[in-house]
Amino acid sequence: MTAKILDGKAASAAIRAELTERVAALTAKGITPGIATVLVGADPASQLYVGMKHRQSEAIGMNSIQRELPADATQEDVEALIDELNADPACHGYIVQLPLPKHLDTDAILERIDPAKDADGLHPTNLGRLVLNVNGPIHTPLPCTPRGVIELLLRNDYDLQGKHVVVVGRGVTIGRSIGLLLTRRDLNATVTLTHTGTVDMPRYLREADVIVAAAGVKHLIRAEDVKPGAAVLDVGVTRETDPETGKSLVFGDVAPEVAEVAGYLSPNPGGVGPMTVALLMTNVVEAAERLA
Numbered sequence: 001m002t003a004k005i006l007d008g009k010a011a012s013a014a015i016r017a018e019l020t021e022r023v024a025a026l027t028a029k030g031i032t033p034g035i036a037t038v039l040v041g042a043d044p045a046s047q048l049y050v051g052m053k054h055r056q057s058e059a060i061g062m063n064s065i066q067r068e069l070p071a072d073a074t075q076e077d078v079e080a081l082i083d084e085l086n087a088d089p090a091c092h093g094y095i096v097q098l099p100l101p102k103h104l105d106t107d108a109i110l111e112r113i114d115p116a117k118d119a120d121g122l123h124p125t126n127l128g129r130l131v132l133n134v135n136g137p138i139h140t141p142l143p144c145t146p147r148g149v150i151e152l153l154l155r156n157d158y159d160l161q162g163k164h165v166v167v168v169g170r171g172v173t174i175g176r177s178i179g180l181l182l183t184r185r186d187l188n189a190t191v192t193l194t195h196t197g198t199v200d201m202p203r204y205l206r207e208a209d210v211i212v213a214a215a216g217v218k219h220l221i222r223a224e225d226v227k228p229g230a231a232v233l234d235v236g237v238t239r240e241t242d243p244e245t246g247k248s249l250v251f252g253d254v255a256p257e258v259a260e261v262a263g264y265l266s267p268n269p270g271g272v273g274p275m276t277v278a279l280l281m282t283n284v285v286e287a288a289e290r291l292a
């Protein structure tokens with residue numbers, strides 16, 4: 001078997017085309033959706049991701065506000081910038097690029113974001129609303145990477161109803177929140193969350209209809225761990241420098257041989273990453289639409 005590729009570049013391009021029309025409709029009403037990012041320090045990967053967010057937002061007609069602070073910025077410096085963006089009517093949604101330098105209190109910073117402008121959907125109020133609401137319509141921003149995983153499957157006609165999804169990794173941007181979406185009544189998946197404390201992880205992986213690998217461990221998921229025909233979404237990223245060329249190389253959590261066993265495979269790069277950016281922009285457009 002050779003897996004069907006879940007192409008995140010194609011799916012995210014389709015989302016951007018849909019968003020372009022929604023942005024134009026809002027702009028015609030006098031509301032141009034505005035996205036902002038806060039980048040603390042000069043981590044090259046974070047700079048790359050923030051650059052992508054601004055280029056793509058501007059390309060679909062959004063306003064974009066790029067704010068940067070030095071790596072030695074204090075907690076007070078970051079919180080003052082958060083307060084500024086909370087009060088700025090031109091900014092409908094924003095993110096603080098993660099990870100933050102270690103001396104900063106990430107939880108306190110994320111909690112200071114106005115929940116209505118929380119473009120990552122990671123504010124405790126928004127996650128709490130998702131915990132409480134398993135059925136009704138959602139009027140809050142949703143976590144971008146989990147939403148991107150689900151959109152990538154649905155846009156490839158993958159039916160999640162009754163499926164067993166095994167998530168690997170309990171990080172805040174995906175592992176801890178994806179189950180809140182997958183177990184809602186409209187999707188009806190069953191979710192197992194595994195992590196570094198899980199005993200005999202391959203036992204869980206082999207039972208999975210869907211594997212969401214978000215551990216950040218190069219080629220952690222091997223072909224022998226995957227049930228034939230399963231859908232495998234490769235989210236984790238490991239960066240290495242090529243010793244010969246000095247270039248930065250990107251590796252996912254999924255070993256290349258998995259493509260011979262899986263029924264569906266999202267590549268990395270080119271899978272969930274582009275979806276994360278597309279769903280971030282969706283969150284900001286939806287925040288602006290709530291004001292219209």
Ligand SMILES: Nc1nc2c(c(=O)[nH]1)N[C@@H](CN(C=O)c1ccc(C(=O)N[C@@H](CCC(=O)O)C(=O)O)cc1)CN2
Nearest residue numbers: 049095096097098099120173250269270271273274276
């Ligand atoms: N505040 C947040 N911080 C971080 C998040 C997040 O969702 N919110 N997620 C990641 C980084 N991230 C978005 O910020 C992100 C990661 C990867 C991609 C992407 O499109 N990658 C390309 C490859 C690019 C390359 O490395 O060459 C791909 O997968 O094709 C977009 C966004 C951590 N921080």
